[in-house]
Amino acid sequence: MIDDEHPIEFNIAYHPSPYPHGMREDLKEIGEVCDGIYLPVAESDLAYASNKIKYCIDIAHELNLVVIADFWGYGNLFACGAIPSLFTLQHPEHNCIDSHGKAVPKSCPNNPAVRAFLKDAIEEFIVKYAPDGFFWDEPQWGLSGYLGALEPGAWICRCPCCIEGFKARFGHDMPATLTADVETFRTESMLSFLSELCNYVKAVDENLITSTCVMPGDSLAFKEAAGKTENLDILGIDPYWRPDDPLSQKAYIELHTGEAVRIVRENGKLVESWVCAWHLTAGHEADAYRAAKRMAALDIDYLSAWSYRDYLSWTPCDMRNAADPERVWKLLRRAYHEIRAGDLDIHV
Numbered sequence: 625m626i627d628d629e630h631p632i633e634f635n636i637a638y639h640p641s642p643y644p645h646g647m648r649e650d651l652k653e654i655g656e657v658c659d660g661i662y663l664p665v666a667e668s669d670l671a672y673a674s675n676k677i678k679y680c681i682d683i684a685h686e687l688n689l690v691v692i693a694d695f696w697g698y699g700n701l702f703a704c705g706a707i708p709s710l711f712t713l714q715h716p717e718h719n720c721i722d723s724h725g726k727a728v729p730k731s732c733p734n735n736p737a738v739r740a741f742l743k744d745a746i747e748e749f750i751v752k753y754a755p756d757g758f759f760w761d762e763p764q765w766g767l768s769g770y771l772g773a774l775e776p777g778a779w780i781c782r783c784p785c786c787i788e789g790f791k792a793r794f795g796h797d798m799p800a801t802l803t804a805d806v807e808t809f810r811t812e813s814m815l816s817f818l819s820e821l822c823n824y825v826k827a828v829d830e831n832l833i834t835s836t837c838v839m840p841g842d843s844l845a846f847k848e849a850a851g852k853t854e855n856l857d858i859l860g861i862d863p864y865w866r867p868d869d870p871l872s873q874k875a876y877i878e879l880h881t882g883e884a885v886r887i888v889r890e891n892g893k894l895v896e897s898w899v900c901a902w903h904l905t906a907g908h909e910a911d912a913y914r915a916a917k918r919m920a921a922l923d924i925d926y927l928s929a930w931s932y933r934d935y936l937s938w939t940p941c942d943m944r945n946a947a948d949p950e951r952v953w954k955l956l957r958r959a960y961h962e963i964r965a966g967d968l969d970i971h972v
């Protein structure tokens with residue numbers, strides 16, 4: 625609930641323009657309503673467009689915006705638009721093996737070399753770009769569509785590291801089927817991976833923010849455990865409601881954001897709720913406004929939206945926006961202004 629002592633902080637995900645002038649204009653506009661940005665950074669951005677990232681962080685800091693770096697799709701382990709990981713491509717020896725024995729284009733989070741890659745990337749990013757924190761978006765065993773699909777009935781991971789880790793944890797060989805023990809192992813593995821990343825960030829600089837986002841469809845066990853992650857500051861949830869959902873937007877947000885709030889309050893962390901402001905349905909531009917208002921009425925600490933100007937700022941620039949991106953952004957700004965003023969009523 626918004627109040628004077630504990631105001632909600634507002635953020636938006638921003639895919640930077642390659643042109644510093646345009647970037648500055650965007651960030652000025654964002655700074656009128658937001659406290660910070662989530663900056664998606666793909667491995668290829670740093671390999672081939674690192675100045676874009678540097679300019680963005682420097683300009684955002686000039687404008688007093690907090691910058692949280694989102695290691696977008698690193699190792700194909702986190703949410704990402706459609707940019708495959710270079711590390712995964714270059715190091716297939718560290719990739720997951722599915723239950724049918726096939727290699728999968730995802731670096732295994734139980735492989736020490738994968739964890740070392742991410743820790744090196746974190747340290748290098750801190751030294752070169754000075755962000756205010758790191759975001760681990762939807763850490764998952766699932767495979768994004770642009771990377772292909774697992775065969776029916778297949779699951780990951782049965783690579784040598786996972787097989788060895790499972791035996792050490794349970795005292796017997798890893799079964800070839802997705803048993804309850806395997807599910808537990810997968811949950812524990814992803815959380816151990818997340819903890820190691822958060823611990824590493826804090827070890828480099830304890831003042832850096834650590835944030836993650838779980839998905840509504842993740843198991844309750846995973847969400848509950850994520851809420852206890854060592855050295856994690858912010859647990860986020862992204863109830864991206866769409867008009868074809870059987871629940872109303874209000875019921876959907878209250879269910880999932882409410883659950884995240886309960887989990888976080890039991891663990892003394894901060895909670896963030898993500899507004900769906902991407903790929904909105906034509907004629908549904910006000911959905912982002914309403915989602916922001918409904919989330920702000922719950923006991924959240926951070927209200928963030930993905931992303932700036934709907935699809936205009938997203939990777940597939942040749943993809944036509946179904947909704948009007950200018951109207952989505954205009955209405956989202958209005959929601960942020962009204963919430964700051966303490967107005968949680970829905971006017972649109």
Ligand SMILES: [Zn+2]
Pocket residue numbers: 719720721732733734735781782783784785786787
């Ligand atoms: Zn593995």
